[in-house]
Amino acid sequence: MSFLPPSTNADYRGARSSAWFLGLAAVLTLAPGLIHSFAPSGGAEGIAGLDLGAQRGLVVGVFAWEGATQLALGLAMLAVALRYRPLVPLFLALTIVERGLMSLQGWVLKPPANGHHPPEHYASPVAVILAAVFLVLALRPRGET
Secondary structure: OOOOOOOOHHHOOOOHHHHHHHHHHHHHHHHHHHHHHHOOOOOOOOOOOOOOHHHHHHHHHHHHHHHHHHHHHHHHHHHHHHHOHHHHHHHHHHHHHHHHHHHHHHHHHOOOOOOOOOHHHHHHHHHHHHHHHHHHHHHOOOOOO
16 A cells, blocks of 8 residues: 555646646745744744744744644645646635635734735735636636637
8 A cells, every 4th residue: 555546637637737836836835834834933023024022932833833734735735736636626726715814814804913914915815816717727628718
């Protein structure tokens, strides 16, 4: 028995570009996951611009926890993009949900009190739009106009 089941890429009928976009999204999920997990402040100070003050340990811990979830999700996205492409539409839909909620929280429901938005607040709405475009392409059989 192997760790991963055989590839199902031959069963995928959607646009190849959608799988490649998911692969790019995976890399762009893994990179912040690595930063949040292994940078000294998890990116909270230098990237997000937070003043950690007396709660430094708590904030760095929460960032590391988020990094762990990003690493796991990014690896799953990469596996789908490379080996299990019939799941590309599902993972693009999950990306839309995740990034849509992040956008809603960062800009509407819980915007930063100091007015400083980290890079993800700008990237997430763009990711929602791009993921929606590639989801449509992934759901259309290749060769269909």
